[in-house]
Amino acid sequence: MVVIGAGPAGLTAAYKLAQANEPAAVFESDDVVGGISRTVESEGWRFDIGGHRFFTKVPPVELFWHEVLPDEDFMLRPRMSRIYYGGRFYDYPLRAFNALGNLGVLEALLCVASYVWVRIRPPKDQTSFEGWTAARFGWRLYRTFFKTYTEKLWGVPASDIKADWAAQRIKNLSLGKAIWNALLPKRKQTAITSLIEEFQYPKLGPGMMWERCRDLVEAAGIPVSMRSPVVSIEHDGGEALAVVVDTPAGRQRVAASHVISSMPLSELVQAMNPPAPPEVLQAATELHYRDFLTVALVVPAERGFPDNWIYIHYPGVRVGRIQNFGSWSPYMVKDGRTCLGMEFFVFEGDDLWSMADADLVTLATKELAEIGLADVADVERGFVVRMRKAYPVYDELYSQAVDTIRSWLDREVRNVHPVGRNGMHRYNNQDHSMYTAMLTVENILTGSSHDVWSVNVEAEYHEETATKSQIGGSTGTGRDAPVIPRRAGTAVGSSSPARS
Numbered sequence: 001m002v003v004i005g006a007g008p009a010g011l012t013a014a015y016k017l018a019q020a021n022e023p024a025a026v027f028e029s030d031d032v033v034g035g036i037s038r039t040v041e042s043e044g045w046r047f048d049i050g051g052h053r054f055f056t057k058v059p060p061v062e063l064f065w066h067e068v069l070p071d072e073d074f075m076l077r078p079r080m081s082r083i084y085y086g087g088r089f090y091d092y093p094l095r096a097f098n099a100l101g102n103l104g105v106l107e108a109l110l111c112v113a114s115y116v117w118v119r120i121r122p123p124k125d126q127t128s129f130e131g132w133t134a135a136r137f138g139w140r141l142y143r144t145f146f147k148t149y150t151e152k153l154w155g156v157p158a159s160d161i162k163a164d165w166a167a168q169r170i171k172n173l174s175l176g177k178a179i180w181n182a183l184l185p186k187r188k189q190t191a192i193t194s195l196i197e198e199f200q201y202p203k204l205g206p207g208m209m210w211e212r213c214r215d216l217v218e219a220a221g222i223p224v225s226m227r228s229p230v231v232s233i234e235h236d237g238g239e240a241l242a243v244v245v246d247t248p249a250g251r252q253r254v255a256a257s258h259v260i261s262s263m264p265l266s267e268l269v270q271a272m273n274p275p276a277p278p279e280v281l282q283a284a285t286e287l288h289y290r291d292f293l294t295v296a297l298v299v300p301a302e303r304g305f306p307d308n309w310i311y312i313h314y315p316g317v318r319v320g321r322i323q324n325f326g327s328w329s330p331y332m333v334k335d336g337r338t339c340l341g342m343e344f345f346v347f348e349g350d351d352l353w354s355m356a357d358a359d360l361v362t363l364a365t366k367e368l369a370e371i372g373l374a375d376v377a378d379v380e381r382g383f384v385v386r387m388r389k390a391y392p393v394y395d396e397l398y399s400q401a402v403d404t405i406r407s408w409l410d411r412e413v414r415n416v417h418p419v420g421r422n423g424m425h426r427y428n429n430q431d432h433s434m435y436t437a438m439l440t441v442e443n444i445l446t447g448s449s450h451d452v453w454s455v456n457v458e459a460e461y462h463e464e465t466a467t468k469s470q471i472g473g474s475t476g477t478g479r480d481a482p483v484i485p486r487r488a489g490t491a492v493g494s495s496s497p498a499r500s
Contacts, residue, residue: 001257006210016438027243037209233268309321
């Protein structure tokens with residue numbers, strides 16, 4: 001059996017195959033395991049790419065984590081994320097009195113008046129993220145707390161994003177309801193599900209989990225080959241027969257009874273030999289991705305903050321979010337200093353992605369000072385980490401493209417099994433990517449018929465305490481992402497810059 005990719009999904013599949021004493025081999029194109037869940041280390045500093053809270057509603061995933069790492073390697077960390085705007089911190093999720101109090105009396109009155117106005121004259125078009133959100137919070141609060149960050153994250157105007165995503169993330173909350181709930185005595189409030197207050201975290205970051213998992217997999221006899229991209233998948237008679245890999249030792253052809261693939265779904269299709277038909281290859285080109293880079297800046301520990309990360313809603317800078325790696329784990333920083341991870345949401349090949357590392361460090365330092373979290377002189381040095389295909393993009397064509405690819409795979413290469421975030425082009429968390437791999441291995445080994453593609457979107461926010469959703473239920477088990485319109489002339493992996 002061949003497993004493509006050594007991220008959470010690929011290594012989970014390999015681990016479950018090892019437990020069943022099934023022969024397999026893992027091939028990873030990168031030189032680091034963990035995918036986006038890796039921990040990057042440089043000069044003794046450790047960086048978590050995007051931030052990974054170890055929290056799950058999936059019991060088999062929880063069990064897996066503690067099989068791989070002993071309990072003493074986990075820390076229980078407080079959950080804290082806030083919004084930073086205009087020199088002030090705002091609670092996240094938003095709380096009406098905290099937000100209005102921080103804004104000041106005059107601005108708070110203007111925000112309330114703006115909300116009253118939209119109750120009288122609601123936006124005509126509420127099918128967009130912009131119209132839907134403004135109708136529930138007023139235009140002033142929308143521009144302050146929703147517009148800028150959303151546009152930084154997805155790289156398109158908020159007016160072009162469909163309202164479905166807002167409904168999923170914000171649900172039925174509005175400014176009026178938030179104030180009403182704040183005023184009512186506690187005993188008269190209906191039960192409101194709250195975000196988790198703490199989570200588990202490996203001492204040395206999420207990569208610690210996947211480095212240990214790799215070691216266990218290899219000790220069980222399943223090799224994990226790094227810097228070994230898959231160049232083609234040979235198939236005939238409705239099944240894959242072999243995988244061709246470029247390894248450091250040269251090109252190899254590896255026979256395969258099954259292929260479990262976490263490589264990007266578009267690249268999987270393009271690797272097929274003989275090639276997929278034109279309509280399937282076209283579908284592969286319709287799958288787009290949002291990329292990501294972190295500039296980690298070393299500063300004195302007192303310049304840190306208690307949050308795991310803060311969301312930057314100030315439109316005058318391009319940074320979208322800032323992590324404090326010392327708040328994730330004190331083992332990731334050293335010498336009375338911390339690292340602040342300045343996170344930029346980008347498209348591969350755009351100006352930020354192509355900027356020299358030294359210039360990115362200069363830009364991040366300038367923006368950190370501009371928003372007032374540190375002075376330029378506080379920054380001792382910086383490190384840059386780029387991550388391709390961090391976010392699968394949900395535009396108006398992606399769903400049909402995925403269905404086209406799935407149907408063809410089911411007919412023509414039945415023993416190729418897409419798993420994981422990019423493997424399925426699904427905006428999943430780490431635990432849900434792992435779960436798709438677990439179910440796939442069970443399907444292969446036992447002949448069961450789990451619908452791996454149902455591990456997708458749940459009715460409740462992914463960090464809320466579950467009260468109704470059940471794993472594997474009709475609502476799915478992942479998290480949602482917005483449907484973004486395709487812009488004319490857009491190439492795969494690129495788009496026009498965000499407007500703010």
